[in-house]
Amino acid sequence: MTETAPNASGGNPLDQFLCFSVYAAGLAFNRVYKPLLDPYGITYPQYLALVALSSKEGQTVSELGEKLHLESNTLTPLVKRLEAAGLVTRTRDTQDERVVRLGLTVAGSNLAKTALGCVPAEVLAATGMDQAALEELNGNLATLGATLRDFAGR
Amino acid sequence: MTETAPNASGGNPLDQFLCFSVYAAGLAFNRVYKPLLDPYGITYPQYLALVALSSKEGQTVSELGEKLHLESNTLTPLVKRLEAAGLVTRTRDTQDERVVRLGLTVAGSNLAKTALGCVPAEVLAATGMDQAALEELNGNLATLGATLRDFAGR
DNA sequence: TGCGATTAAATCGTGTGCGATTTATATAGA
DNA sequence: TCTATATAAATCGCACACGATTTAATCGCA
Numbered sequence: 001m002t003e004t005a006p007n008a009s010g011g012n013p014l015d016q017f018l019c020f021s022v023y024a025a026g027l028a029f030n031r032v033y034k035p036l037l038d039p040y041g042i043t044y045p046q047y048l049a050l051v052a053l054s055s056k057e058g059q060t061v062s063e064l065g066e067k068l069h070l071e072s073n074t075l076t077p078l079v080k081r082l083e084a085a086g087l088v089t090r091t092r093d094t095q096d097e098r099v100v101r102l103g104l105t106v107a108g109s110n111l112a113k114t115a116l117g118c119v120p121a122e123v124l125a126a127t128g129m130d131q132a133a134l135e136e137l138n139g140n141l142a143t144l145g146a147t148l149r150d151f152a153g154r
Numbered sequence: 155m156t157e158t159a160p161n162a163s164g165g166n167p168l169d170q171f172l173c174f175s176v177y178a179a180g181l182a183f184n185r186v187y188k189p190l191l192d193p194y195g196i197t198y199p200q201y202l203a204l205v206a207l208s209s210k211e212g213q214t215v216s217e218l219g220e221k222l223h224l225e226s227n228t229l230t231p232l233v234k235r236l237e238a239a240g241l242v243t244r245t246r247d248t249q250d251e252r253v254v255r256l257g258l259t260v261a262g263s264n265l266a267k268t269a270l271g272c273v274p275a276e277v278l279a280a281t282g283m284d285q286a287a288l289e290e291l292n293g294n295l296a297t298l299g300a301t302l303r304d305f306a307g308r
Numbered sequence: 309t310g311c312g313a314t315t316a317a318a319t320c321g322t323g324t325g326c327g328a329t330t331t332a333t334a335t336a337g338a
Numbered sequence: 339t340c341t342a343t344a345t346a347a348a349t350c351g352c353a354c355a356c357g358a359t360t361t362a363a364t365c366g367c368a
Contacts, residue, residue, distance in 0.1 A: 142175045
């Protein structure tokens with residue numbers, strides 16, 4: 001829960017907890033992204049996956065999972081939906097048949113480029129933050145996430 | 155997406171985005187909470203609901219939703235699970251039968267007290283942050299969340 | 309070579325979130 | 339009064355997350 005200050009009189013007690021601010025900000029980001037991504041027919045986690053897949057061809061499900069901090073139980077269905085949408089390719093590695101290699105189709109690559117061309121600017125505007133504040137907050141949250149994952153064992 | 159810096163060479167491109175840091179920190183908090191809450195038989199959102207319900211007796215589903223930033227489509231099933239677990243009471247308001255009044259049972263109240271007595275301290279330790287840094291980050295995230303909700307229309 | 313251990317991905321069940329709709333109740337105005 | 343409108347909660351379907359397990363393939367080592 002991680003309290004920040006003694007509970008003020010009338011307010012929401014949850015507002016005192018960092019974990020809740022993170023939780024609520026995550027919900028809020030999703031609500032900003034939803035109408036921006038709906039035209040592309042993808043969800044926010046799917047968008048993250050496409051961006052992660054853009055950086056390198058032939059990544060495995062595990063490699064994608066390291067970038068998203070997710071595992072195959074979450075990623076396999078997500079990636080299959082992207083495959084069904086014609087955005088991603090899934091191929092068993094011929095050297096090691098346990099491994100699935102992921103790639104973007106032309107449509108997937110184009111969608112990622114197009115979305116990255118407009119969506120981030122709109123989200124940036126929605127935050128109402130300047131670049132310096134944004135970078136500082138991002139750095140602090142990245143550190144916090146890494147510390148928590150380390151504590152939790154992943 | 156909200157970028158913070160030009161994409162560095164080898165790293166994870168997602169790490170440059172504030173939205174992803176928030177998303178990943180949320181996942182990480184959940185992973186820290188899970189083993190701490192499992193002994194009580196509740197989930198993290200259920201824990202938040204119990205804390206919110208502790209602050210006032212007889213809150214409506216809508217009032218709880220304002221505190222958690224959720225609506226009845228999410229809260230009704232969650233609250234029914236807490237009721238089934240014997241932690242929460244649900245009663246139709248006699249003055250206005252549309253409204254459901256929520257309360258904590260003795261068990262629910264005790265669980266909230268007990269959990270608040272130990273869990274936050276452990277989570278605080280897991281963050282590895284001091285009180286000042288924690289409060290600053292909490293404030294920045296609360297502001298960001300409010301700005302994003304305002305932009306999204308809730 | 310063979311067989312137990314390890315690894316990668318997939319599968320299954322549960323609990324969120326949420327858009328869209330429905331149900332039930334209350335309110336307002338002609 | 340009667341009916342249209344508004345409101346509170348519930349319902350439904352879908353897409354995550356994730357613990358636990360399963361399936362399939364590879365590796366290690368005698």
